[in-house]
Amino acid sequence: MxxxxxxxxxxxxxxxxxxxxxxxxxxxxxxxxxxxxxxxxxxxxxxxxxxxxxxxxxxxxxxxxxxxxxxxxxxxxxxxxxxxxxxxxxxxxxxxxxxxxxxxxxxxxxxxxxxxxxxxxxxxxxxxxxxxxxxxxxxxxxxxxxxxxxxxxxxxxxLPQDISETSFVAQAGTFSANRIDPGSAFLAEHLPRTLQGTVADLGAGWGYLSDAILRRCPKVESLDLFEADARAMTCARANLSAHDRPIRYHWHDVTTGLPEKYDTIVMNPPFHTGQVTDVDLGFRFLQVAMASLGRDGELFFVANRQLPYEGVLETSGLEWRITAEDKTYKLLFVKQH
Ligand SMILES: C[S@@+](CC[C@H](N)C(=O)[O-])C[C@H]1O[C@@H](n2cnc3c(N)ncnc32)[C@H](O)[C@@H]1O
The missing domain is CATH 3.40.50.150 (Vaccinia Virus protein VP39)
Structure with missing residues (x-):
C-alpha cells in the first residue's frame, strides 16, 4: 500500500x-x-x-x-x-x-x-x-x-508543450518531458538503417524513438507503439503525425505481454516504478520483447551500462551481442531463430 x-x-x-x-x-x-x-x-x-x-x-x-x-x-x-x-x-x-x-x-x-x-x-x-x-x-x-x-x-x-530546440511536444509528468532522453538518442544514433518489416517500440513515451525509426529506416512497413502513459501516447500521435506509414498506438502495460509478434522490436526499457529503481521492470520488458519476436526477428535495446541485462540474455538461448557502447550506455542486439 x-x-x-x-x-x-x-x-x-x-x-x-x-x-x-x-x-x-x-x-x-x-x-x-x-x-x-x-x-x-x-x-x-x-x-x-x-x-x-x-x-x-x-x-x-x-x-x-x-x-x-x-x-x-x-x-x-x-x-x-x-x-x-x-x-x-x-x-x-x-x-x-x-x-x-x-x-x-x-x-x-x-x-x-x-x-x-x-x-x-x-x-x-x-x-x-x-x-x-x-x-x-x-x-x-x-x-x-x-x-x-x-x-x-x-x-x-x-497540455502538450514544445520541447525547446526540437519539433516535438510532451506533457508534464511524461517520461523526459523537457528534453530528448540521452539513452534514446544513443539508440537512435546507432540504429541500423536496414531495420525492416513490422516493428514495435516498447515503452514508446512521446515518440522520440519511433520518429527516429521512421526517419532512418525506409524498409519499416508498419510501427506499433506500446506505452503505459496515456498522456505520452497523445503526444506521440502529435509527434508522428507527419509520417505516412501505418502506425498503431497501444495504451498498454507491456509487462502483460504483447498481442502479436514482430520482425523487429526497438526499446529503451524503463527501470523505475515511480521514484524507485526497479530493474525487474526492465528485465520483464526484455522477456516480453524476446517472446514477441517472430522467426528471425531482431531486438535492439539501449541500457545504462551498469544494468545487468546480460544475465537474462545468457539464459535465453538466443544469439545476442553488444553492438555499441560509450561511457554511459550500451546497445544490445538479440536475434531469434
Ligand atoms: C526509458 S522511457 C523510453 C521513452 C521513449 N522510448 C523515448 O523515445 O525516449 C520508458 C517508457 O516506458 C514507459 N513504461 C513504463 N512502464 C511501462 C509498462 N509497464 N508498459 C508500457 N510502458 C511502460 C514509461 O512511461 C516511459 O515512457
Missing part, C-alpha cells in the same frame, strides 16, 4: 480532529485502490497509467478517461513526481470541483509535500493539513479566496 494513500484516507477517518465526512460522490485523480474506498458510495477514478488503471478496475472501481465538464463535491489527488504535473493536477482538481467542494491532496514528504501544501494555500487560501507515515495530506474547500489566476497558470501543464 502507498503510505501517501494511507495518509489520504486518514482525512476521512471518523476518529480524527481534522477530518471530513465520506462524500456522496468523489473523483480520484491518480486513482489507486485502497480497501477503505470500498465503503465509499460513489467514487470515480482517473488514472493515465495503464497498469494502475487496470489495478483500479480490477479492484472493482469505476474509471473515467475523459472528465469532460463533470464536477464532484470532493476531488482526491495523489500526484506524480514532477512539479509541473503536480500543479497541473491541482488545477484539474479545481476545474472538476463542484461549488463549495473540497480538494484533498496527499504526498510523501520526500516529494516536497510541505512545499506543495504552501503552493496550494497560495491558490486556495486556508489549507488544513495532517501528517503521518512520512507523508502529508492537506485539503482546501472552494471559497471566494480561490485565486483563478494562480490555477490558470498551473493549467498549462495539462
Amino acid at each position: 502507498l503510505p501517501a494513500l494511507d495518509t489520504l484516507m486518514l482525512v476521512f477517518s471518523p476518529e480524527g480532529e481534522k477530518t471530513l465526512h465520506v462524500p456522496a460522490r468523489a473523483l480520484f485523480l491518480g486513482a489507486v485502490p485502497h480497501p477503505a474506498l470500498r465503503e465509499w458510495p460513489d467514487i470515480t477514478g482517473w488514472q493515465p497509467n495503464k497498469a494502475l488503471a487496470d489495478a483500479w478496475e480490477r479492484g472493482g472501481f469505476v474509471r473515467i478517461g475523459d472528465l469532460g465538464d463533470q464536477r464532484w463535491p470532493v476531488v482526491l489527488v495523489l500526484p506524480g513526481k514532477s512539479r509541473e504535473e503536480t500543479l497541473a493536477w491541482f488545477a484539474m482538481a479545481r476545474d472538476h470541483l463542484a461549488p463549495g467542494g473540497t480538494v484533498v491532496v496527499a504526498m510523501p514528504n520526500t516529494a516536497g509535500a510541505r512545499r506543495f501544501e504552501k503552493l496550494l494555500a497560495e491558490a486556495a487560501g486556508e489549507v488544513v493539513s495532517l501528517q503521518k507515515h512520512k507523508c502529508r495530506a492537506f485539503h482546501a474547500t472552494e471559497s471566494d479566496d480561490f485565486k483563478p489566476s494562480v490555477f490558470d497558470a498551473w493549467r498549462a501543464g495539462l
Whole structure:
C-alpha cells in the first residue's frame, strides 16, 4: 500500500480532529485502490497509467478517461513526481470541483509535500493539513479566496508543450518531458538503417524513438507503439503525425505481454516504478520483447551500462551481442531463430 494513500484516507477517518465526512460522490485523480474506498458510495477514478488503471478496475472501481465538464463535491489527488504535473493536477482538481467542494491532496514528504501544501494555500487560501507515515495530506474547500489566476497558470501543464530546440511536444509528468532522453538518442544514433518489416517500440513515451525509426529506416512497413502513459501516447500521435506509414498506438502495460509478434522490436526499457529503481521492470520488458519476436526477428535495446541485462540474455538461448557502447550506455542486439 502507498503510505501517501494511507495518509489520504486518514482525512476521512471518523476518529480524527481534522477530518471530513465520506462524500456522496468523489473523483480520484491518480486513482489507486485502497480497501477503505470500498465503503465509499460513489467514487470515480482517473488514472493515465495503464497498469494502475487496470489495478483500479480490477479492484472493482469505476474509471473515467475523459472528465469532460463533470464536477464532484470532493476531488482526491495523489500526484506524480514532477512539479509541473503536480500543479497541473491541482488545477484539474479545481476545474472538476463542484461549488463549495473540497480538494484533498496527499504526498510523501520526500516529494516536497510541505512545499506543495504552501503552493496550494497560495491558490486556495486556508489549507488544513495532517501528517503521518512520512507523508502529508492537506485539503482546501472552494471559497471566494480561490485565486483563478494562480490555477490558470498551473493549467498549462495539462497540455502538450514544445520541447525547446526540437519539433516535438510532451506533457508534464511524461517520461523526459523537457528534453530528448540521452539513452534514446544513443539508440537512435546507432540504429541500423536496414531495420525492416513490422516493428514495435516498447515503452514508446512521446515518440522520440519511433520518429527516429521512421526517419532512418525506409524498409519499416508498419510501427506499433506500446506505452503505459496515456498522456505520452497523445503526444506521440502529435509527434508522428507527419509520417505516412501505418502506425498503431497501444495504451498498454507491456509487462502483460504483447498481442502479436514482430520482425523487429526497438526499446529503451524503463527501470523505475515511480521514484524507485526497479530493474525487474526492465528485465520483464526484455522477456516480453524476446517472446514477441517472430522467426528471425531482431531486438535492439539501449541500457545504462551498469544494468545487468546480460544475465537474462545468457539464459535465453538466443544469439545476442553488444553492438555499441560509450561511457554511459550500451546497445544490445538479440536475434531469434
Ligand atoms: C526509458 S522511457 C523510453 C521513452 C521513449 N522510448 C523515448 O523515445 O525516449 C520508458 C517508457 O516506458 C514507459 N513504461 C513504463 N512502464 C511501462 C509498462 N509497464 N508498459 C508500457 N510502458 C511502460 C514509461 O512511461 C516511459 O515512457
